[in-house]
Amino acid sequence: MAAAQAPPAPAARFVVVLDAAHGGDDPGGRLSGSQTEKAFTLALSVRLRSLLAARGISVVTTRESDATIDSNRRAEIANHAKAQACLSLHATESGSGIHLFASSLAPAQAVRISTWKTAQAGWVTRSLSLAGVLNSALLHAGMTVTLGRTDLPGIDSMTCPALAVEVAPESAPGRPVKSALDDPAYQARVATALAAALLEWRTEARQP
Amino acid sequence: MIPRYQTILFIVLLAASAVMGTVLWQLRERAHQRLLAGEDFAPTSAPQVAPTEQATLLVANDADNSLLEETQSLPLPQDPGTRARVVLGKLLDLYASPDAAHPVAGGASSILQVFLLPLPASDRAAAAPAPAKAAAPGTPSAGGQPTGPELAVVNLAGKFAASHPSGLETETLTVESICATLHANLPRVTQVRFLVDGAQRTSLAGHADLTRTYLAVEAAPHP
Numbered sequence: 001m002a003a004a005q006a007p008p009a010p011a012a013r014f015v016v017v018l019d020a021a022h023g024g025d026d027p028g029g030r031l032s033g034s035q036t037e038k039a040f041t042l043a044l045s046v047r048l049r050s051l052l053a054a055r056g057i058s059v060v061t062t063r064e065s066d067a068t069i070d071s072n073r074r075a076e077i078a079n080h081a082k083a084q085a086c087l088s089l090h091a092t093e094s095g096s097g098i099h100l101f102a103s104s105l106a107p108a109q110a111v112r113i114s115t116w117k118t119a120q121a122g123w124v125t126r127s128l129s130l131a132g133v134l135n136s137a138l139l140h141a142g143m144t145v146t147l148g149r150t151d152l153p154g155i156d157s158m159t160c161p162a163l164a165v166e167v168a169p170e171s172a173p174g175r176p177v178k179s180a181l182d183d184p185a186y187q188a189r190v191a192t193a194l195a196a197a198l199l200e201w202r203t204e205a206r207q208p
Numbered sequence: 209m210i211p212r213y214q215t216i217l218f219i220v221l222l223a224a225s226a227v228m229g230t231v232l233w234q235l236r237e238r239a240h241q242r243l244l245a246g247e248d249f250a251p252t253s254a255p256q257v258a259p260t261e262q263a264t265l266l267v268a269n270d271a272d273n274s275l276l277e278e279t280q281s282l283p284l285p286q287d288p289g290t291r292a293r294v295v296l297g298k299l300l301d302l303y304a305s306p307d308a309a310h311p312v313a314g315g316a317s318s319i320l321q322v323f324l325l326p327l328p329a330s331d332r333a334a335a336a337p338a339p340a341k342a343a344a345p346g347t348p349s350a351g352g353q354p355t356g357p358e359l360a361v362v363n364l365a366g367k368f369a370a371s372h373p374s375g376l377e378t379e380t381l382t383v384e385s386i387c388a389t390l391h392a393n394l395p396r397v398t399q400v401r402f403l404v405d406g407a408q409r410t411s412l413a414g415h416a417d418l419t420r421t422y423l424a425v426e427a428a429p430h431p
Contacts, residue, residue, distance in 0.1 A: 028414055029374025037374065037414075090415070092375025094311075095270040099377045104426070146273035150380045151417050166376045 014202050015058045017078040017086040019154065020045035021164075024068025029092055032169070033182040038066065040091040040181060044167065044191060048089075051195035057202065075119075075157035084205050085130055085198060086162040088155055091181055097144025098190070099166035100134055102127045103156050104149040119157050126161040133204055134163065137197035143190070144170060165194065258283040263295045266388035266428065267302055268310035268381035275385055275428075277392075278302075288394055292322040292360060295393050296386060300368075303382075310381055311373070318368035320405075322390075323361040327399065357398040359421070360390050366405040372413040379416035387427035398424050 020041040022028030028037025042063065049059045060081040062074045078086045092099075103120045110122030120127070131147055138145045155162045167190055170179040179186035261284045266275040282298055284291050297316030302308060304315035372379065387400045402418045403409070409418050 022414070026414070090376050092373070092378060094373045094375045094378035095273070099273065099375075101376055101380075146377065148273045148377060148380065150376055150415075151420060152376070152415070153417065164376055168375070168377070 013058055014205070015060060015081050015083040016052055016198055017060045017062070017081050017083040017160065018045045018048055019062040019074050019078065019086065019088040021088055021090045021154075023063050023066055026068060028090070031091060031093055031181050033180075035182055037091045040167070041089040042066065044089050044091075044187065047187070047191040048194055051191055052198060055195065055199055057198065071152075071154035072116075072157065074154045075116075078158045078160055078162070079119075081160075083160045085201055086155075086158050086160040087194075087198075088152065088162070088164040090164055090166040092166055092168050093181070095146065095166075095168040096171045097146065097168060098138055098193075099146050099148065099164075099168060100131045100138075101148045101150045101152070101155075101164040101166065102131050103162065104151045105156060114159070116157050117153070119159050120155055120162060123159060123161055127163060129204075130161040130201055131163055133201045134165075134194075134197040137200040138193050141189075141193035141196060143193050258285045260284075263298065264389070264392040265295070265299050265302065266385045266392060267299065268385040270310050270378060270381065273377055273381065275381070275388055289322050289324050292324065292390055292394055292397075293319050295389060296322065296362065299385060299389050310378065310385070312368075312378075312382060313371045314365065314368040318365045319362065320365050321361075321363040323363070324394070324397065325359045325361065327357045327359050356396070358394070358396045359399045359401065360394070360397045360424075361401050361403060362386060362390075363403045363406055369404045369409065369412055374413040374415065376415045379412045379414075382412065383416045383418075383422065384427040387422045387424045391424035391428055400424050400427075 020038070022036075022038035022041060024038075026038065028041070031037060031040055042065075045061055046064075049061060052059050060077065060083065062077045063069050074088070103124055105118055105121040105124055107124040108118075108121035114122055135145050135147060150164065152164055155164055167181065169181055170186065179189075181187075260281050263280050263282045263284060265278045265280055267278045268275055280298055282294060284294055296319045300312070300318050301315045303310050303312040372382065383402070390397045390400060400422045402412075402422075404418070411418055
């Protein structure tokens, strides 16, 4: 008699937190075409949420409207979600393509109770891995990507692999802007590339 | 016949004109005296020009989010605080040029002051280790001058912060290039803090945190 096969263990729920930066009283930077950074990040968050949900990824957002939310509240939402990726979405008119920023905190051993302002230290190594995977996937999608480290209060308090993703117009040195931030086609391309990159991260995260 | 009230009014107006004329004359005399007094402060000897030295600038590049080392010959004063201000002024002049790889308006006048303060003993252990490389030429090292690690407080002009492009990358690059340039030219500077118009400000233009103390060594590009 053949031994009964054990049913496969259900895959752990894969959760992504999307944090549309700024909002409410804080408009963020002023972008081209009289657009504000807070409006751009909210639109990108909504579009990316739809793309991820369509691919079976659970999404938690820090804001769904033009509301003022401080960096501590954003980190609280992210930490309660116990997410596998937390992206803080930003936009700028400076530079080119996608800028990925991990926390500048020095990596530390993850501990059960950590200091609020440096909670990300235990996750920096995973955040840098996430940056590597997103970098590869975005380059594969034909985007220009720069990597960096920065000190950002919201990110520094998150206990998940966390990155700040800053979207800039796409341009080449010495050439005019190829894709402006107010170009709907460019916005769609960025969202699609980010969704594909997060799917890549899910695949990596599920590998033993 | 001229009415009485018109006569009185005429006399009053005449008197007022005479008083105003006198006051005007006195004000003119005072202004003239002030101008003459100002001449006393006019320089009577040629200003001393600081000797030209090599300064290392860590210049930001938005295209690849990097800091590139660039050497410039500048007349650098001996006083470390003034020296730091001159070097940072040159850095911001590069950013204000039309073909800058990291365009930021403002230029040298955006650096109002740079204060150098010796770090308290309790902070020295936390500060980065003492620099291995030699002090920049002209950097005072002894003779009553502090020789330990120092905190630089950079006071930026409000118009510089107000006109700085908003963005994580651009703001971080500005802050890091200032910190790295300070450390490259004044190796004793291990920590940097920022003020805007003499007061603390939460961020440069919405992103880079200006409330924290930056470690100058961390900002320098690593080989």
